[in-house]
Amino acid sequence: MLISVDKLAERCNPFESHCWRDLESPITKDEVQKSLDDEVYLMPDPAPNSSSVITGRGKHIRLIAWFVKHGWVDPIGVDVGIPGLCHVAWLIQDGNHRFAAAIFRGDTTVGADMQGSVKEIQSFI
Helix, strand or coil: CEEEHHHHHHHCCCCCCCCCCCCCCCCCHHHHHHHHHCCCCCCCCCCCCCCCCCCHHHHHHHHHHHHHHHCCCCCEEEECCECCCECCCCCEEECHHHHHHHHHHCCCEEEEEEECCHHHHHCCC
């Protein structure tokens, strides 16, 4: 389903919040723009447990830049929880780099696999 980038960004914005545990501060749009200007990207690794030579902040910046430049087809994974039963602190369960790219590009919607309360899910459409 397509959901509003702005509505999701109000609750979890990778450029304003700390979503990557290996970083001390959020990635900035200026850092992503510099990576794009310098044409420095990191293609997503299809093997989730493989090791990359590039780690930390540079890895996240270059992944976001890759998605800004090349796009993606996989929906992000979002869990909105169930009010009164299950609270989810960070809604994006898979796809922070792709979502950051959508924000950076100014996309109005993003494809998402949604989980949780139907009423909460409808608030993102």
